[in-house]
Amino acid sequence: MxxxxxxxxxxxxxxxxxxxxxxxxxxxGLASAETIQAQLLKAPKAPPPITRTQPATVxxxxxxxxxxxxxxxxxRYEFWGINGIVPAPMIRVMVGDTVEVNFKxxxxxxQSHNLDFGKATDGAALVSAEPGKEAKISFKATxxxxxxxxxxxxxxxxxxxxxxxxxxxxxxEPVGGLKPAQQEYYVMxxxxxxxxxxxxxxxxxxxxxxxxxDASYIVHNGHMTxxxxxxxxxxxxxxxRWFYGNAGVNFESSWHVIGEMLDRVxxxxxxxxxxxxxxxxxxxxxGEATIGEFKGEMPGTFVSVDHSLFRTEKGxxxxxxxxxxxxxxxFKGL
Amino acid sequence: xPINFSRCxxxxxxxxxxxxxxxxxxxAGVVSAETIKAQLAFxxxxxxxxxRTEPATVLVNLxxxxxxxxxxxxNNYEFWGFNKHTPGPMIRVMVGDTVEIRMKxxKDxxxxxxxxxxxxxxxxGGASLLNSEPGQESGGRFKMIIPGIFMYHCATASPSIPExxxxxxxGTIVVEPAGGLKPVDKEYQITQSEFYxxxxxxxxxxxxxxxxxxxxxxxxxxxxxxxxxxxxxxxxKAKAGExxxxxxxxxxxxxxxxxxxxxxxxxxxxxxxxLTAPPAENVKVTKVPTGGAVMVEFKVNKAGTYTLVDPVGNxxxxxxxxxxxxx
Numbered sequence: 001m002x003x004x005x006x007x008x009x010x011x012x013x014x015x016x017x018x019x020x021x022x023x024x025x026x027x028x029g030l031a032s033a034e035t036i037q038a039q040l041l042k043a044p045k046a047p048p049p050i051t052r053t054q055p056a057t058v059x060x061x062x063x064x065x066x067x068x069x070x071x072x073x074x075x076r077y078e079f080w081g082i083n084g085i086v087p088a089p090m091i092r093v094m095v096g097d098t099v100e101v102n103f104k105x106x107x108x109x110x111q112s113h114n115l116d117f118g119k120a121t122d123g124a125a126l127v128s129a130e131p132g133k134e135a136k137i138s139f140k141a142t143x144x145x146x147x148x149x150x151x152x153x154x155x156x157x158x159x160x161x162x163x164x165x166x167x168x169x170x171x172x173e174p175v176g177g178l179k180p181a182q183q184e185y186y187v188m189x190x191x192x193x194x195x196x197x198x199x200x201x202x203x204x205x206x207x208x209x210x211x212x213x214d215a216s217y218i219v220h221n222g223h224m225t226x227x228x229x230x231x232x233x234x235x236x237x238x239x240x241r242w243f244y245g246n247a248g249v250n251f252e253s254s255w256h257v258i259g260e261m262l263d264r265v266x267x268x269x270x271x272x273x274x275x276x277x278x279x280x281x282x283x284x285x286x287g288e289a290t291i292g293e294f295k296g297e298m299p300g301t302f303v304s305v306d307h308s309l310f311r312t313e314k315g316x317x318x319x320x321x322x323x324x325x326x327x328x329x330x331f332k333g334l
Numbered sequence: 335x336p337i338n339f340s341r342c343x344x345x346x347x348x349x350x351x352x353x354x355x356x357x358x359x360x361x362a363g364v365v366s367a368e369t370i371k372a373q374l375a376f377x378x379x380x381x382x383x384x385x386r387t388e389p390a391t392v393l394v395n396l397x398x399x400x401x402x403x404x405x406x407x408x409n410n411y412e413f414w415g416f417n418k419h420t421p422g423p424m425i426r427v428m429v430g431d432t433v434e435i436r437m438k439x440x441k442d443x444x445x446x447x448x449x450x451x452x453x454x455x456x457x458x459g460g461a462s463l464l465n466s467e468p469g470q471e472s473g474g475r476f477k478m479i480i481p482g483i484f485m486y487h488c489a490t491a492s493p494s495i496p497e498x499x500x501x502x503x504x505g506t507i508v509v510e511p512a513g514g515l516k517p518v519d520k521e522y523q524i525t526q527s528e529f530y531x532x533x534x535x536x537x538x539x540x541x542x543x544x545x546x547x548x549x550x551x552x553x554x555x556x557x558x559x560x561x562x563x564x565x566x567x568x569x570x571k572a573k574a575g576e577x578x579x580x581x582x583x584x585x586x587x588x589x590x591x592x593x594x595x596x597x598x599x600x601x602x603x604x605x606x607x608x609l610t611a612p613p614a615e616n617v618k619v620t621k622v623p624t625g626g627a628v629m630v631e632f633k634v635n636k637a638g639t640y641t642l643v644d645p646v647g648n649x650x651x652x653x654x655x656x657x658x659x660x661x
Contacts, residue, residue, distance in 0.1 A: 214550060252590045254623030258450060258489070259459045261480045265606075277610045278480045280452040281626035283590060297479070300457030307625025309496035309587040310548045331456030333463040334434065334473030 033057055033098070040089035043221045044232055044318075046186040046243055047092040050177050055096035062088070064113035064129070064166070065106040068202055071192055071217055072224035072315065076202040079222075080111065081165035086222030087188040088149070088168030090243060093120075093141045095175055100138045107132035113161065119147035120170050126152050141172045146269025146289040148245050159249065160205055163193060165222065167247040169289050174271060181293060182238035187227070189255075189284070189306060189316055190247035192217040213250045218306065219315035227304070227318025234296050236324025241293045242304075243269070248286025255292065256281040256307040257320070259300065266291040281307045296322040298331050367391055367432070374423035377559040378522045378570055378656075380581060381426040384510050389430035391475075396422065398439040398447035398466065398488070398503070402540055405529060405555060406562035406653070410540040413560075414445065414488070414501035420560035421525040422486070422505030424581070429481045429509055434473065435460070441469035445490065447498065451476070452484035452625065453507045461489045481511035483607035483627035485583050493545075499587040500530050500548055502560060506583045506627065511609045518631060519576035524565070524656055526593075526622075526644060527585035528553035551588045555653050556644065562653030569639065569657035577601075577633045578658070580642070586624030589649070594619045595632060595658075596641040604629040634660045 035057040039047045062082050071077040082088035093099055099120075105113050114128035120141050127137035149170050151161035169186065194203035194216040209216065220227050234240050246253045255262075264275035265282045269291045276282065284290045299322050306316040369391040373381040399418045405411035416422025427433055433454075439447050448465035450458055454476045463474035488503035489495050506523055530548040531541035547553065558565040572578050584591040594600075602613040603620045607627035614620075622628050634640065637660050644654040 252621075252623075254586070254590060254625055256452070256623075256625050258461075259457050260455060261452070261482075263480075274611065276606055276608050278482045278608050279606045280482065280484050281623040282606055283621055283623040283626070298456040300462070302457065307586060307623060308551075308589070309499055309624070310551065311588075313494060313496065313549060329432075330477045330479065331454070331460070331463075332475045334436070334475055 035059060038091055040083060040091070042085045042089065043087050043186045043188060044227065046090050046184040049180065049184075050092060050094050050173055053176065055094065055098070057098045057100060058093050060091055060099060060101045062101060062115065063104040063106055064109060066109050066111065070223060071219070074199045075194070075197065077192060077194060078202065078204070079165040080113065080161055082115070082168060086165035087190065087245070087247070088166065090168055090186045091149070091170040092173065093170070094173040094177065095141060095144050097141045098138060099141055100136065101127055102134065102136055103127040103129055104134045105129035105131050111161070113166065114151050115149055115166070116152040117149050117170060119143070119149070120172050144172050144174050144270060144272055146171050146243055146245070146291055148247060148287050148289055150247065150287070159207070159210060162247065162249060163191065163210065164205065165190070167245075169243055169245045171243060171269065178271065181241035183234045183240040184243065185232050185240065186243045187220050187304065187318060188245040188247055189218065189220055189253045190222070191215040191250060192219070210249070215250065215314060217315050218251065218311045220304070220318045224315035231301070231319035231321045233321050233323070236296050236299055236322055239293055239295050240320070241291065243289065244284060244292060245289035246284040246286055250286065251308065251311070252286060253284045253316070254281045254307040255284050255290070256305055257294065258303040258305060259298070260294050260296070260302055262292040263294040264292070296324070297327065298322065299324045299326055369393065372425055372427070374417070374425060376419050376423055377421050377525060378565065380424050380521045380523050383517065383521075384426060384428050384514055389428065389432070391432045391434055392427050394425055394433055394435045396435065396437050396449065398437065398443060400440065400443050400445070404561060405541060405557070408537045409535060411529065411531070412501070412540060414447070414498060414503045416503060416505055420502030421527075421583070421585075422503070424505060424523050425507040427478055427507070427509055428514065429478055429512055431478050432475055433478060434475045435464060436471060436473040437464045437466050438471040439466035439468050443468040446492070447488050447503065448490050449486055450489040451486040451507060453478055453480070453482070453486070453509050455479060458489065465490070478509045481509045481609045483508055483581050483583065483604075483609070483629050485585060485625055485627060487585065496548055496587045497543060497545065499585060500528070501543060502527070504583070504585045506581060508581060515609070518579040520572045520578045521581070522570050522578070523581045523583070524558050524642065525560070525583045525585055526556065526558055526591050526654055527560070528588055529555040529557065531555070548587070553588070553652065556589065556649040557653035558656045565656035569659040572634050572658060572660050574635060574637050574660055575633070577631060579629065579631045581627065581629055582622060583627040584622040584624055588624060590624060591622040591644045592619050592646050593622050593628060593630070593642070593644060596643060597638070598632065600630040600632045602631040634658070637661055
């Protein structure tokens with residue numbers, strides 16, 4: 001950039017600075033717009049932090065499919081999801097990036113599927129494909145924050161699409177990125193509504209239960225015990241950063257970590273604003289996401305929950321195991 | 335401390351000051367952290383503001399009890415709670431304090447009980463150390479490193495964690511920031527909570543807990559300070575021109591609360607109970623997560639009756655209301 005700038009200035013001659021300014025900006029933009037492939041990982045893994053400082057074109061390959069899988073140890077459900085996982089992979093870009101989504105609907109799908117990235121840009125950014133077809137959308141990530149991407153709520157049967165596992169988070173980082181944190185986790189709360197049945201049954205979706213707000217399961221990361229069987233891990237002294245989304249569609253989540261305090265919370269993931277500090281429980285609306293951080297102070301097992309506690313009986317919890325030396329000044333039995 | 339210090343100096347004899355210094359330091363540290371007994375207060379009252387400027391060791395004695403008492407004008411309920419009150423007593427300390435908690439479970443209890451303090455950093459918020467079988471006592475010592483308004487509650491897994499909360503086992507601990515809170519004219523606490531009871535009970539019957547109603551999030555009562563009408567029948571009081579501060583905890587165990595004063599906005603809202611971030615100003619409604627809290631302040635200029643309420647759905651009719659009478 002310094003070189004181009006000087007080069008341009010030399011050739012500028014009598015052209016006034018007023019005319020030059022926009023050209024310089026365009027040149028800088030074009031020269032650095034590299035194309036990179038998004039790293040798409042299964043929750044609770046978040047994609048690695050962005051280290052580049054210039055906007056890029058980020059290619060995101062997403063495939064919609066339908067499969068029967070376990071929602072709990074007792075029951076199965078016909079999931080509709082992205083890349084075979086629930087929640088869908090988290091996408092991580094920065095302000096100014098162009099996001100190119102290649103959206104494929106698997107050939108054995110029964111449904112047409114779509115995704116809307118409108119929250120991360122200016123206006124709707126909808127991509128839709130019939131079974132066996134592909135579609136493409138490109139949008140500029142203009143808004144900083146952490147957003148839920150999901151099927152368009154305008155499409156028919158949208159509620160069943162949304163409630164069957166088609167959602168994920170997209171993080172639009174500020175230019176310059178986020179401060180480093182030793183651990184980053186991706187957790188999404190979501191509700192499942194099914195007709196009643198016996199153990200080992202595959203339970204069908206129930207629109208009546210959605211309307212009555214009578215959730216069968218409210219889970220963290222797509223299975224009733226996903227984060228209980230395989231806890232998150234960190235060490236004493238490490239800063240943990242949580243990308244916490246709430247797919248909804250009915251319940252606001254009162255996110256709390258038992259035995260820890262959220263040192264910093266950025267509601268809606270907007271890190272351009274000052275964070276809330278020292279928070280016991282923070283509200284994450286339906287269709288919203290938040291960024292929370294805290295330092296692990298004590299070893300042990302900690303429980304991340306929706307503090308609407310009856311929901312923990314339906315799966316709204318996960319474990320964090322912190323390893324390291326104890327601190328008797330902080331926490332000691334008598 | 336003077337005695338210890340003198341004894342140290344007397345017995346020190348020829349030991350040089352060089353060697354003594356660290357020992358004196360340790361003694362001074364242990365002795366100077368004053369040990370005091372917590373002043374506990376039951377809702378809607380609060381313990382007095384903290385005047386001291388140095389951290390102390392604060393002793394807190396809590397009991398876990400099970401008793402039958404009024405939940406509304408019509409019915410009793412078998413409460414589980416701390417110090418025979420729902421909500422349990424408010425505890426008020428400052429950041430840097432070490433809180434020494436002893437929790438005695440009444441010998442007549444049927445259940446084992448524990449306490450998860452949202453103000454405690456460590457496994458279970460202390461629940462792993464503060465678990466007592468009926469007739470037993472447990473204890474722990476915890477340093478308060480983060481200021482704020484925090485809920486504490488029982489989190490025993492048997493029969494289920496939400497059942498212990500739904501039966502009334504909760505309270506509030508305020509950890510004042512360094513330098514304390516700005517003085518105001520009146521301070522009160524309100525705790526909002528839901529009760530889930532079996533349908534069909536007649537007037538005068540003792541209501542029974544319903545786990546199914548809890549799972550369905552269909553409460554029979556949503557109350558302020560443990561009773562459906564107590565805060566309406568016995569309003570809070572203030573004088574015109576006074577500034578009122580309310581420590582508000584939303585226990586849930588299910589509902590997010592939309593806390594508001596019907597007659598005027600709150601002047602200052604310490605969102606989600608954070609006392610270190612600047613407050614939001616001139617706020618009409620503040621949402622309080624379950625297991626969360628908020629501190630609000632407002633000046634009442636005119637005489638009259640003011641209404642603090644969660645107006646969502648029929649919660650007001652179920653009891654989520656308090657009056658404030660201003661003379």
